[in-house]
Amino acid sequence: MYLLKVESGNDRSDPVLLGFDASVEFQPNWINLPKRIKSGIIYNLLHKLNMLESPLNNNSVFNYSDLVEKALFYKIPDYKYYRCITPSWDNSARKKERAHIFKYSTPEAYGKWLENVVQTFMPYSEEENFLFINAWNEWAEGNHLEPCQRWGTEYLKVTREILRRYNN
Numbered sequence: 001m002y003l004l005k006v007e008s009g010n011d012r013s014d015p016v017l018l019g020f021d022a023s024v025e026f027q028p029n030w031i032n033l034p035k036r037i038k039s040g041i042i043y044n045l046l047h048k049l050n051m052l053e054s055p056l057n058n059n060s061v062f063n064y065s066d067l068v069e070k071a072l073f074y075k076i077p078d079y080k081y082y083r084c085i086t087p088s089w090d091n092s093a094r095k096k097e098r099a100h101i102f103k104y105s106t107p108e109a110y111g112k113w114l115e116n117v118v119q120t121f122m123p124y125s126e127e128e129n130f131l132f133i134n135a136w137n138e139w140a141e142g143n144h145l146e147p148c149q150r151w152g153t154e155y156l157k158v159t160r161e162i163l164r165r166y167n168n
Contacts, residue, residue, distance in 0.1 A: 002128075004082070014079040022080030022124070027067075027134050028089050028100065032074050034066030037103065058097040064088065064105040068113045080124055083117045084132040085110070087155050090142030101142075107154035111162060118166045133159070 005015040008026035015023045071085070087110045092099035114133075123129035137146045145155045 007081075012077055014077075016079065022082060022128070023077070024082045024130075024132050025074075025084040027071065027084045027086040028102065029071065029074065032070050033060075034062050034070050037061045037063060059092060059095075059099040059101055061101045061103060064102040065109050067102055068109055071113060072116050080128070082130050082132055083121060084134055085113045085117055086134045086143055087145055088143050091140065093142065094140045107151060107158045110155060111158040114159065114162050118162055 002022075003020045004022055004024045005011075005018060005020040006026050007023045009030050012023075015021065076083075088105035089100060089102045092101055117131060121131065133145065135141065135143045135145075137144045145159060147153045147156070
């Protein structure tokens with residue numbers, strides 16, 4: 001059995017001291033978010049007059065590429081810590097207000113992130129060679145690798161191609 005502590009906020013501490021074998025990063029990393037996309041003055045005014053509903057007013061909306069850039073430069077702790085990436089994120093389906101939405105996710109942007117994590121990861125041992133992807137099919141979070149109407153199987157293809165290149 002190999003126990004991992006999920007790090008999803010300011011809870012950075014050596015997992016061994018808590019009885020775990022290592023930590024795994026949660027993405028999106030809530031303490032390392034990029035700047036929000038803000039609506040303009042006209043949108044704010046129309047929203048206040050109840051003439052326009054905009055997700056930018058009641059939710060935190062970010063550019064996915066900005067999330068990737070922030071993640072690429074995130075300081076890795078000195079203890080055993082496994083990286084995680086996410087293909088997308090939009091939990092507005094289950095949170096009508098105060099949702100976190102990452103717009104403009106593409107298989108290419110996701111592939112850039114995956115490629116960087118795979119290239120820079122140094123396994124702790126032959127058996128401790130993990131990479132985490134959040135999530136395979138978390139549809140309520142708008143977060144999935146499974147085929148969808150918009151991208152088909154592109155996220156899966158990118159994942160397979162990058163992992164195939166580095167597993168040889």
